[in-house]
Amino acid sequence: MGGPATKRAISQEAFDEVVKENMEDFDMEAAEALQDAIDSLTLQGVDLSGIITCVPGESLVQDNPVLKSIEDLKKHFGDLEFEDERELKKLSPLLLNLTNLCDPNRNNTESDTDKSSVDTNANAAIAARNGGVELVTSICGKVASCGNEEVIVSALQALTSLLRDVQTAQTFQKCGGPDIVIGILQQGTQNSELLNACYSVIAAAATGNEILKEAFVSLKVDQLLISTLKGQNKGSIPSLYDAIRILLTPDDFRVAASQVYGYARQFAKVGIPEALVDTLHEGLISPSLVSACVALKAVSVNDEICRSIADKGGIDAVLRCIDDSGEQLNKTVAQSCCSLLTKLAGSDYNKSAIVEKGGMDRLIRLCARFADEPSVIQEVMYIISVISLRLPDHASRAIEAGAGDLAIQTMQNFPAAQLLQRNACIMIRNLVVRNPENRKILLDNGIEKIIRKAKERHQNCKAAATDALRDLGLDNYNL
Structure with missing residues (x-):
């Protein structure tokens, strides 16, 4: 089955020319000319994502904050001497600015004059159309071994904010993004913020993309996941569980048959289900309980894995969390644990265990x-x-x-x-x-x-x- 039909593309220059023609040839006012261009091109099936739609005479394309952010990054990155720690640190605020413009979960600063006017989806599209993914991926690769974890985190967070769809993920892959992120993880850092930033990139890139899932699995991401799960800071790395869930979710509808079930078996062999059960044993005090339930559900793809989870005390842990969620009236935990228990009950062995307990x-x-x-x-x-x-x-x-x-x-x-x-x-x-x-x-x-x-x-x-x-x-x- 093929994917959806590809929309026609248009350059920023061609779009601006349409607006200009509306004003000159049809004597339209600037705002009317802009809206007519948007409406007519949309009806023609033209993809306008990433096009800067500013009213002529009121603002310039070059004044767009996303373009200015990218240009500032290009200039500083191009002139950067990596041995100069002070200049290296100046990258962080520039990267943060791009993140704030493009990340829907960004933390706005007090200086934002109109927070509601920031359309992060449109901004991310503008950044992607103007080389943002290539630039930030390159920055991640260059700073990966610089030793300044603050800068690396800033670069990874900016990259996550730009990875929104198949096209940006493919650009990320062509730029060697998977190798860069896995390389950072292989350095063995214990910095929870850096680990969280790495797994955030993995989750964003692999969402809806079978090729990226395969790329990360081929780079042995399972070994890195289990290492992090066994670390002391796993509770402060929420994207760790997101990465497991997304890597094991068959959400790329362009492919006839997903390979994620094989990946789940591979994850099980290295002990990821057992490590997730350990999080469940921590009970409601664990900030990652709900995320761990969702991740464990994703990896429970066959009878053997479901039974192994029970043998490691998984059913005891889930039932205990169900009891506690009722006592504390925690609906979110109750729903997540019940959903996981349903998946585990797919094994007849586990059905009997649940009843016996x-x-x-x-x-x-x-x-x-x-x-x-x-x-x-x-x-x-x-x-x-x-x-x-x-x-x-x-x-x-x-x-x-x-x-x-x-x-x-x-x-x-x-x-x-x-x-x-x-x-x-x-x-x-x-x-x-x-x-x-x-x-x-x-x-x-x-x-x-x-x-x-x-x-x-x-x-x-x-x-x-x-x-x-x-x-x-x-x-x-x-x-």
């Missing part, structure tokens, strides 16, 4: 804590569906724990919550399909009427509701 009761207790949070309850119902699939003993245990009452109460309490209604129907089906005794319990409590209401109200519930009604033993399940 009182998982059913603990999940129902969590729902009681979050009785007003359908987003948490729907996660729990999906876990119970997975644990009960083709396992009648587990389905019986779920009913004993209160899963049937949970379905009835929450479907009545949240009739508009589409995903909750659908997950409830799926759970009911798995609870009754091999357990005739469970059918009577649920039917006697009025579940048929509740399911039919969900089926009538929500399009995305129709199939799941029909299946649930059928497996409840009702002849008119298609009605």
Whole structure:
């Protein structure tokens, strides 16, 4: 399957000429001429990203702050003597200025006069169109071994702010970016800010880009990831977990088959799942708990890995975090841990482990804590569906724990919550399909009427509701 059609390109000079013609040939005012040029070219399928659209007579292209920032960097970098520490340090504020202009998560300074007017997406596109990625990648390569970690961090942060899409990532790769970043990591730094900056670049470059994922894996990024995970400062390196997640996410829709599942197995061989489990054992005091859950979910791609996580105490850790999230009413942790537990429960071995550790009761207790949070309850119902699939003993245990009452109460309490209604129907089906005794319990409590209401109200519930009604033993399940 091919990617989307490529838009037509236009140079800054050609765009400016269109605006000029509108003013001279059609006697338009400057603002009208500019807007007409934008509208007409957009209709023609021209890509205007990175084009500076200033009103003639009011400002000049050369006055654009992004262009000025790039020119300042070019000049200072071109004249730089790397042995001169004072001149080297002057790079940092210049790089920071570009970062502030292009990074959506930037920290604005007090001198910003109109923070809301800064369009970081447009600025990043302008920088990319005018050689910003090539320039900053080159700077990263030059300063990588300068010994001044502040300057290196500034360069990497600026680079992250420019890596927004496939095109900028490809430019980064052509400039040798992956080798530069991996080379910095291979120096063995323990500076958490520098490590975070490196993994931020990796995450940004690999997002939606199978080629960059392969490049980093080929450079043995897994060895560096595990080394950092075993370090003392892992809790202060949030992008570490982002990098793991993104490298293992099949998000490049230009390719027919992603290789990320093979990368996940490779990551497992070096011990990354076990290292992530260690973060889970730290519990809610860990600032990286949620990120570690998401990363561990990404690496849990087969039964062998899921079982190894359980053998290292992963299920115990997740269930403990679920308990604690309920006590502290931490919805974000609860959702993340439930989502991870669902993935781990894909292994039949782990399903039994979850039940044996009182998982059913603990999940129902969590729902009681979050009785007003359908987003948490729907996660729990999906876990119970997975644990009960083709396992009648587990389905019986779920009913004993209160899963049937949970379905009835929450479907009545949240009739508009589409995903909750659908997950409830799926759970009911798995609870009754091999357990005739469970059918009577649920039917006697009025579940048929509740399911039919969900089926009538929500399009995305129709199939799941029909299946649930059928497996409840009702002849008119298609009605």
